[in-house]
Amino acid sequence: MELQLSTPALLFSAITLLMLAFTNRFLAIASLIRGLHKNYMKSPDQEIIVEQIHNLRRRLTLIKNMQLFGVFSFLLCIICMYLLFQGYTVAANWVFVGSMGALLVSLGLSLIEIQISTKALNLELSDMEEVFEKRISSLDVFFRKENKKNE
Template identity: 45%
Template structure:
């Protein structure tokens, strides 16, 4: 059995912090865009704007879940450090494993949101060009 050290667990903190910062920036950018589209829709209601707002809302929901998983990852990471402090090696390893799983799930959801973003841009380009992209 491999021994878990403070250093190993500590390596996850900066990674989680950077991910949380990226997720928060993405969330704030999308939220601002949604607010602008809602204001535009109030001025001149449009089915196309409503579709964009719905799509962005789904992406915001995904980002919210990525943030929640990131926070859970951080919580499990802290728990792992605390359990190491209490010399509870097996529980510390379990908590660290859960932290890694939460981080992985967060990254996978982030990847899905990025795919949605790219697809939305492709649709916009198709509308301008009047042709479908591959």
């Protein structure tokens, strides 16, 4: 199979959209960090805030690396197109493989970051679960009494 100039060009839109998504994640993390920083300054002894800060630091590092590999994939894609234009098809094939590999690493890091962000949301929900369970049990008792009266 021969690599054509249009093949790496197809990756441009995909990589660009991924970079946009990664940038949006970065901006959301930055906003969360600023909010947690304010909360931490008010009450530095809350354990959940410290856990969230550690979680956000890991996510920030992952997003930085996702963006790094995404940009590297984009650059290799451009180099591949240049090599194809110049007629160096063997080198272009290898550079294209490198571009796809960098994109794969970027997507893998994205998957890990999603898993960590889910854990962060579970930390937030753990605080509310006790209050929610108490409300449900009190409502449950109320409705059971109402049902018994109606029977």
